[in-house]
Amino acid sequence: MRLGRFSMVLLASSLACCAHAPSAPRPVTQSFGDFAAPAGYAHYLACPQDYCLTRPDGVTPTFKVPAEKMRFIAKHAIDALPKTQLIQSSNEGLRLVYQTHSGGLFDHTETVTIEVVDADEGVSGLVIYGQSDIPGGDAADLKSQMEGWYAAIYRAANPQG
Numbered sequence: 001m002r003l004g005r006f007s008m009v010l011l012a013s014s015l016a017c018c019a020h021a022p023s024a025p026r027p028v029t030q031s032f033g034d035f036a037a038p039a040g041y042a043h044y045l046a047c048p049q050d051y052c053l054t055r056p057d058g059v060t061p062t063f064k065v066p067a068e069k070m071r072f073i074a075k076h077a078i079d080a081l082p083k084t085q086l087i088q089s090s091n092e093g094l095r096l097v098y099q100t101h102s103g104g105l106f107d108h109t110e111t112v113t114i115e116v117v118d119a120d121e122g123v124s125g126l127v128i129y130g131q132s133d134i135p136g137g138d139a140a141d142l143k144s145q146m147e148g149w150y151a152a153i154y155r156a157a158n159p160q161g
Contacts, residue, residue, distance in 0.1 A: 032115060032127045042137030044146040048117055048125030057143065060150065062125045063157050067094060067118040070157065074114055074126065077156035078149060087111075094118075099133075100145070109133040110142060112149065126153065 032052050037043040046058035063070055071093050078084055078098060088097035094116040099109050110130050117125040130146045132138070 032129065035129075037129075037131065040135050042132040042139040042142045043130065044139070044143045045127070045129045046146065046150065047127045048119065051117060051125065051127065058147070058150075060126050060128065062119050062123050064122060065124055065157055066122050067116050067124040070116045070124040070126070071096075073156045074116060074153045077152045078114065081149065081152060084112075091115075108137075110137075110145070112146070114149075114153075126150070 032045070032047060035045070035052060035054055037045065037054075044058070045052065045054070045056045046060050047056040048060050048062055065073065075086070075093070075096055078096070079086065083101045084098050085101075086096060087099050089095065090097075096114045098112045098114070100112060101109055110132055112128070112130045115127040115129075117127060119125045128146055128150055130142050130149075132142060
């Protein structure tokens with residue numbers, strides 16, 4: 001029985017050492033117009049048509065909503081999602097940086113930047129960029145999560161349909 005208890009303690013210690021502690025977020029600080037994603041990390045970038053010079057993973061449509069109102073809509077839509085935390089806001093709140101947590105024993109985080117683009121008079125667009133905070137990461141899962149975030153914002157901006 002003692003060997004069993006010792007083995008359990010050893011296993012628990014090993015798992016604790018291997019568990020990934022959430023890393024410090026690395027929000028994007030430069031413009032998405034000339035952005036290059038870091039190599040070795042799962043990432044997903046969606047931009048309005050012709051906004052990003054780099055090839056985005058997705059294209060986001062514009063909204064017939066002024067940028068100021070879109071900032072409010074995006075923030076409230078994302079704040080309502082589980083396991084998200086606003087960690088930074090800049091450019092008068094037009095750039096919002098969140099950190100998400102997967103939870104569980106092997107908790108990992110992603111840093112997500114949402115930028116509201118003032119496209120035209122009364123029209124705005126969104127850039128959404130997510131990056132795994134651990135090397136590698138699950139690109140398909142991150143893409144699905146970012147598309148879910150965009151869908152939440154879209155629903156909040158278009159409540160009737």
